[in-house]
Amino acid sequence: MAAIEQKMSAPGFWDNGESARGVVEKLKTLKSVIDPVNDLLKRLGDLRAMNELGVEAGDQATLAEAAAEAAKFAAELERLELRTLLSGPLDAGNCYFSIHAGAGGTESCDWAEMLLRMYLRYFERNGFEASEIDRVDGEEAGVRSVTLHVRGPYAYGYLSCERGPHRLVRISPYDANKRRHTSFAAADVLPELADIEIAVDWDKDVREDTYRSGGAGGQNVNKVSSAIRLTHLATGIVVQCQNERSQHQNRAEARKMLQAKLYQHEQAKRDAELAKMYGQKGEIAFGHQIRSYVLYPYQLVRDERTELKATNTADVLDGQVQPFIDAMLRLRLKQNSAKPAEGGA
Numbered sequence: 001m002a003a004i005e006q007k008m009s010a011p012g013f014w015d016n017g018e019s020a021r022g023v024v025e026k027l028k029t030l031k032s033v034i035d036p037v038n039d040l041l042k043r044l045g046d047l048r049a050m051n052e053l054g055v056e057a058g059d060q061a062t063l064a065e066a067a068a069e070a071a072k073f074a075a076e077l078e079r080l081e082l083r084t085l086l087s088g089p090l091d092a093g094n095c096y097f098s099i100h101a102g103a104g105g106t107e108s109c110d111w112a113e114m115l116l117r118m119y120l121r122y123f124e125r126n127g128f129e130a131s132e133i134d135r136v137d138g139e140e141a142g143v144r145s146v147t148l149h150v151r152g153p154y155a156y157g158y159l160s161c162e163r164g165p166h167r168l169v170r171i172s173p174y175d176a177n178k179r180r181h182t183s184f185a186a187a188d189v190l191p192e193l194a195d196i197e198i199a200v201d202w203d204k205d206v207r208e209d210t211y212r213s214g215g216a217g218g219q220n221v222n223k224v225s226s227a228i229r230l231t232h233l234a235t236g237i238v239v240q241c242q243n244e245r246s247q248h249q250n251r252a253e254a255r256k257m258l259q260a261k262l263y264q265h266e267q268a269k270r271d272a273e274l275a276k277m278y279g280q281k282g283e284i285a286f287g288h289q290i291r292s293y294v295l296y297p298y299q300l301v302r303d304e305r306t307e308l309k310a311t312n313t314a315d316v317l318d319g320q321v322q323p324f325i326d327a328m329l330r331l332r333l334k335q336n337s338a339k340p341a342e343g344g345a
Contacts, residue, residue, distance in 0.1 A: 085329045090191035091157030098147045102184030109138030111168045112185040121319025128152035133243050156191045161328035163189050164290035171296045190260040198259040207231045213242040228254045237261050306331050
């Protein structure tokens with residue numbers, strides 16, 4: 001970490017903005033690992049001193065306070081231990097996070113927008129930065145699809161736990177007869193490839209189309225064909241970006257997204273386990289959901305993979321999804337630990 005800080009203080013470091021931002025993000029990732037450890041070590045010392053003081057003085061109030069602090073310490077230590085499970089080569093980096101409405105028209109588009117708000121609140125709570133890359137609004141309400149660029153330590157590792165269809169059961173606000181409806185929307189995530197280059201001949205391998213952006217923005221966004229759509233001819237993979245104000249910025253962002261998708265495509269062909277994980281998104285319909293959010297006739301959020309349940313549905317939809325992510329990390333650890341035993345059976 002000292003070497004990175006020394007590099008940042010060198011003359012001309014900020015001349016290349018993109019390179020400098022990569023170094024800064026690497027430093028933030030290192031700090032996100034080291035600082036919590038140092039903080040816990042300091043708190044452990046304080047906790048021991050508080051407990052010893054309570055024992056020596058026979059002060060029950062101090063002992064009770066030490067016990068309460070010990071419980072908080074144990075919870076934060078567990079969170080830190082769970083982070084150590086994110087040891088994949090891309091887990092610590094940024095990502096592209098997408099939400100797609102399933103079948104069901106306006107109902108599903110509205111649910112997709114509810115999920116978007118939930119994750120934006122989650123990003124805010126956890127110090128992630130999220131910028132909108134592409135968005136297609138629903139015809140009447142909500143969003144048909146949206147893609148975000150999420151920056152922050154372990155963004156990809158955490159959000160990879162959220163990949164798959166999400167199911168909502170509620171009384172529809174769009175139904176005059178107030179009937180119960182079931183809606184689906186799916187989340188997907190791609191790693192940002194900071195240090196991995198995928199060879200692409202942009203002139204021969206990729207078709208580039210330009211078009212006018214459809215979302216809100218200034219006159220350059222809406223009146224100039226600055227949006228970019230890239231199609232990889234060999235695989236048929238398509239990405240698009242319409243968020244930035246210049247065609248050059250949109251092209252650069254779209255190329256990064258395409259390289260990420262091509263990387264995952266190649267990994268899936270070589271690695272059956274990754275192919276299985278990516279396939280969890282499945283069909284955006286009944287029977288494939290990873291999590292159900294029931295708002296009527298009772299209040300319950302249930303993760304179908306870990307079987308974790310929560311009745312505070314309003315809090316979950318306000319971004320409190322970390323317990324579900326932590327539970328998925330524990331499940332992955334359990335599954336990975338069981339593999340050698342199964343292989344030897």
